[in-house]
Amino acid sequence: MMNILNKVKELLSNKESDTGYDFDRVIADTKLAYEKDNQRFWQVKLNTIELYKDEVRLWDDRQKVEFLLYCVKKDHQYYQNNKGYNYNSSDGKYRKSTIRNDYINQLLRSSLTMSSDDACRLIDAFCDYSKGEYSNIFSWPVGLLFKQITKQFKGQLLTKQMKDTLQKIHDKLNTHKYSYYEKEINNILSSVDTLLFYSENSVNAVKPVLFEGKDDFAIFANNSIAELKQTEKEAWYKLIEKAKKAKGGKPTNKYLKESAEAFKELGVPHFKKIVHTWFEFLYALKEKTTEHTQSFNGRVYTHRVIEFIAPLNTDIIKGFIWMCANFHDTTTIQLISNLAERSYRKIPGKGPASMGIGNACLFVLYKSKGLDGIGQLSRLKLRIKQANTQKMIENYLKEAAKERGISIHEIEDLAVDSFGLAEGKKEVEFQDYKAVLEITGVGKSTLTWLKPDGKIQKSLPAFVKEKHATKLKKLKQSKKQIEQTVSAQRDRLDRMFRQRRSWDKPTFMELLFDHGLLSTLTRKLIWTFTTNGQTFSALYLNGEWSDQKGKVHEVSENAVVTLWHPASATVSEIEQWRNLILEKEIRQPLKQAFREVYLLTDAEVNTKSYSNRMAAHVLKQHQFNMLAKTRGWKYALMGAYDDGRYNEAAELELSEFGLRAEYWINEVNVDDAYNDTGIWHYIATDQVRFINTTNNEVVDLADIPAIPFSEVLRDVDLFVGVASVGNDPTWNDSGGIPVYRDYWQSYSFGDLSEIAKNRKEILAKLLPRLKIAEVATIKDKFLVVKGKLRTYKIHIGSTNILMEPNDQYLCIVPDRSRKDHTQNLFIPFEGDSGLSVILSKAFLLTADDKITDSTITSQIKRR
Numbered sequence: 001m002m003n004i005l006n007k008v009k010e011l012l013s014n015k016e017s018d019t020g021y022d023f024d025r026v027i028a029d030t031k032l033a034y035e036k037d038n039q040r041f042w043q044v045k046l047n048t049i050e051l052y053k054d055e056v057r058l059w060d061d062r063q064k065v066e067f068l069l070y071c072v073k074k075d076h077q078y079y080q081n082n083k084g085y086n087y088n089s090s091d092g093k094y095r096k097s098t099i100r101n102d103y104i105n106q107l108l109r110s111s112l113t114m115s116s117d118d119a120c121r122l123i124d125a126f127c128d129y130s131k132g133e134y135s136n137i138f139s140w141p142v143g144l145l146f147k148q149i150t151k152q153f154k155g156q157l158l159t160k161q162m163k164d165t166l167q168k169i170h171d172k173l174n175t176h177k178y179s180y181y182e183k184e185i186n187n188i189l190s191s192v193d194t195l196l197f198y199s200e201n202s203v204n205a206v207k208p209v210l211f212e213g214k215d216d217f218a219i220f221a222n223n224s225i226a227e228l229k230q231t232e233k234e235a236w237y238k239l240i241e242k243a244k245k246a247k248g249g250k251p252t253n254k255y256l257k258e259s260a261e262a263f264k265e266l267g268v269p270h271f272k273k274i275v276h277t278w279f280e281f282l283y284a285l286k287e288k289t290t291e292h293t294q295s296f297n298g299r300v301y302t303h304r305v306i307e308f309i310a311p312l313n314t315d316i317i318k319g320f321i322w323m324c325a326n327f328h329d330t331t332t333i334q335l336i337s338n339l340a341e342r343s344y345r346k347i348p349g350k351g352p353a354s355m356g357i358g359n360a361c362l363f364v365l366y367k368s369k370g371l372d373g374i375g376q377l378s379r380l381k382l383r384i385k386q387a388n389t390q391k392m393i394e395n396y397l398k399e400a401a402k403e404r405g406i407s408i409h410e411i412e413d414l415a416v417d418s419f420g421l422a423e424g425k426k427e428v429e430f431q432d433y434k435a436v437l438e439i440t441g442v443g444k445s446t447l448t449w450l451k452p453d454g455k456i457q458k459s460l461p462a463f464v465k466e467k468h469a470t471k472l473k474k475l476k477q478s479k480k481q482i483e484q485t486v487s488a489q490r491d492r493l494d495r496m497f498r499q500r501r502s503w504d505k506p507t508f509m510e511l512l513f514d515h516g517l518l519s520t521l522t523r524k525l526i527w528t529f530t531t532n533g534q535t536f537s538a539l540y541l542n543g544e545w546s547d548q549k550g551k552v553h554e555v556s557e558n559a560v561v562t563l564w565h566p567a568s569a570t571v572s573e574i575e576q577w578r579n580l581i582l583e584k585e586i587r588q589p590l591k592q593a594f595r596e597v598y599l600l601t602d603a604e605v606n607t608k609s610y611s612n613r614m615a616a617h618v619l620k621q622h623q624f625n626m627l628a629k630t631r632g633w634k635y636a637l638m639g640a641y642d643d644g645r646y647n648e649a650a651e652l653e654l655s656e657f658g659l660r661a662e663y664w665i666n667e668v669n670v671d672d673a674y675n676d677t678g679i680w681h682y683i684a685t686d687q688v689r690f691i692n693t694t695n696n697e698v699v700d701l702a703d704i705p706a707i708p709f710s711e712v713l714r715d716v717d718l719f720v721g722v723a724s725v726g727n728d729p730t731w732n733d734s735g736g737i738p739v740y741r742d743y744w745q746s747y748s749f750g751d752l753s754e755i756a757k758n759r760k761e762i763l764a765k766l767l768p769r770l771k772i773a774e775v776a777t778i779k780d781k782f783l784v785v786k787g788k789l790r791t792y793k794i795h796i797g798s799t800n801i802l803m804e805p806n807d808q809y810l811c812i813v814p815d816r817s818r819k820d821h822t823q824n825l826f827i828p829f830e831g832d833s834g835l836s837v838i839l840s841k842a843f844l845l846t847a848d849d850k851i852t853d854s855t856i857t858s859q860i861k862r863r
Contacts, residue, residue: 030099057110120161146188182311256322363396430463
């Protein structure tokens with residue numbers, strides 16, 4: 001009897017007596033109408049169906065609510081009966097379920113007026129009815145429902161039933177275990193809080209709004225607001241509410257204007273003070289690893305997540321960064337730049353820490369007035385390795401240059417901050433004392449304190465720390481910024497070797513030679529001056545321009561200035577410049593006089609369109625990738641999965657020459673040599689070739705200008721010289737890849753590359769000046785060092801070591817914590833770590849009887 005009554009109730013539920021409408025018929029007729037023209041049933045476009053347009057859309061709100069409830073209940077029954085999802089699009093019941101889902105979404109997107117009772121019934125239905133064993137409330141468009149409810153009931157006095165229902169879903173979501181829906185859950189909780197708050201407060205009241213993501217930043221930022229006065233708190237609540245609306249890649253002009261009005265209520269100094277502390281905290285914040293557990297089919301699964309900022313807070317932070325587009329002061333711009341660099345720092349297995357925050361920072365730097373922000377973009381272009389981010393920065397620089405009617409290179413020249421320096425030095429007064437900040441090298445500077453009588457104060461004066469803490473902090477920040485800028489500008493100057501850059505003399509003097517910061521780099525470089533077809537190259541010595549023979553030249557005001565490159569000089573001229581650099585002990589900030597030159601070989605003339613000079617090497621792929629991006633090449637890591645690629649090319653755009661260089665790479669697919677994310681550990685190198693970018697055709701090597709040809713081959717030689725497995729002293733002993741052990745042996749102790757040949761020449765000139773000169777000699781490919789126990793042959797290319805008399809291999813892994821024997825040694829340029837490693841090993845092995853490291857002594861004593 002009970003079963004019969006239940007059947008009757010079920011049948012009656014299909015005919016809603018209150019509306020007098022047969023909802024089953026609507027679903028069935030909609031299905032028939034859609035099937036006439038469509039075979040696929042993944043989504044039904046109701047706006048194309050006459051039944052919806054002429055009937056359902058015209059129903060009154062009560063009928064629509066009842067229809068929504070009907071669809072939810074029927075879909076619940078369907079999934080209960082089918083024990084979950086059934087993706088058979090040809091099944092009639094599945095098609096009806098699809099139609100019901102689309103009606104639910106369509107009606108909740110349309111204008112719908114609900115009574116308090118209607119809203120409660122719909123919330124209850126979404127909470128109580130599921131779509132199967134593993135479904136949750138987000139199987140339904142609960143976000144759309146709450147948009148309707150918030151729009152209609154915000155600011156109204158809620159009934160007790162409504163409050164109870166809202167509290168019910170609030171409690172349900174607060175105890176959720178669905179981390180995937182965190183953002184949606186937060187939006188609904190925020191809507192519920194808003195409804196409950198304004199039900200008991202006036203519409204002019206300010207609802208408390210704070211950072212909601214569960215991370216260390218939220219705790220820090222919320223605490224900083226909690227300490228404020230109530231009126232200030234309310235102003236910050238409004239700003240956070242505004243920041244939560246920071247969607248998309250860029251802010252609208254309306255957003256920037258409205259946010260500017262919003263923080264005026266606080267006062268700009270107060271706003272900056274708080275936001276600056278937030279940015280500083282974010283810059284220093286480290287990633288956090290958390291464990292998440294979920295149950296499925298009776299089993300518990302645990303996975304670890306490494307996170308920088310909780311997703312819920314990312315948009316809010318992005319919003320506050322955008323607000324800073326209204327400011328153009330140096331402090332704000334520097335903080336934004338630092339935060340950008342921090343945000344793009346990679347998290348293992350994930351990628352950039354926060355792409356959204358980083359992109360917001362780049363936009364603000366681009367929008368800043370003046371050129372400080374552009375200068376920071378130029379620095380970041382050399383620091384950030386992600387190809388898409390580099391492209392974004394490049395586009396911002398191009399747009400900024402276009403707005404000013406100049407080239408991208410010119411705007412980068414103009415944007416270099418001098419930081420108040422004069423010839424790399426500035427003085428800052430602290431009462432009667434002075435702090436002297438001076439650039440001492442690439443990425444290096446000193447801070448010296450002078451007493452009132454001009455004598456050096458060995459330590460920081462106590463009164464400075466006590467009475468001038470803020471000023472001291474700014475000075476230290478300036479010191480760090482200067483070091484970062486010098487490093488970035490050195491790299492930018494190095495890239496100029498492969499560009500057709502030229503300046504008239506007045507521009508050169510203003511932007512490069514007499515610039516307070518750049519002068520520390522440019523005054524140690526060789527420049528070429530051309531006037532009316534007459535050309536000479538010169539270095540600035542003792543206040544005069546001198547050529548390689550020491551002849552002094554006057555530079556005409558009409559001269560065109562370019563950066564001297566050894567590929568455009570004779571062998572004799574290069575040798576003379578090198579001797580002069582060594583004689584005067586000039587340490588160039590980058591390799592110029594001692595720069596490697598790569599000329600076309602007979603083999604390359606024969607192959608015509610490609611070079612095999614750097615082919616058949618085995619490289620560590622991740623190291624190669626980082627090196628390539630550092631030098632401005634584009635490359636995508638190759639993985640042990642089918643992405644349609646067997647080989648790949650690293651590419652370098654040479655836009656000034658209308659060329660693109662390509663270095664072809666193949667995966668080393670042996671012994672499952674890939675990491676946890678499926679990326680191959682090793683790659684094998686192939687040919688180098690050049691493409692004409694106007695027609696995408698290969699260009700004969702003989703037609704490539706000497707300088708870009710030499711610079712490309714130099715880069716490729718660098719990739720091999722650093723990333724080759726032959727440079728790893730532990731690779732062979734630790735297993736490596738057995739099939740490539742012969743390669744490791746041949747590379748480790750084989751013929752010298754151009755970089756190594758250059759290193760050998762420098763060693764030959766430096767050796768007589770060293771303490772180890774009596775026990776060290778250069779023989780063929782090796783620096784041979786006679787120790788107390790054995791004689792050692794250090795390969796000048798790979799830096800690996802053989803011991804005489806039986807050429808036994810000696811494995812020494814460079815230890816950065818050891819004393820650097822080269823730090824006080826004159827080397828004519830900065831940047832060759834291999835040379836430093838060779839000299840450090842040489843100094844160590846000359847006193848091999850004093851070595852205490854058992855990993856080394858056990859090898860030396862083994863015969």
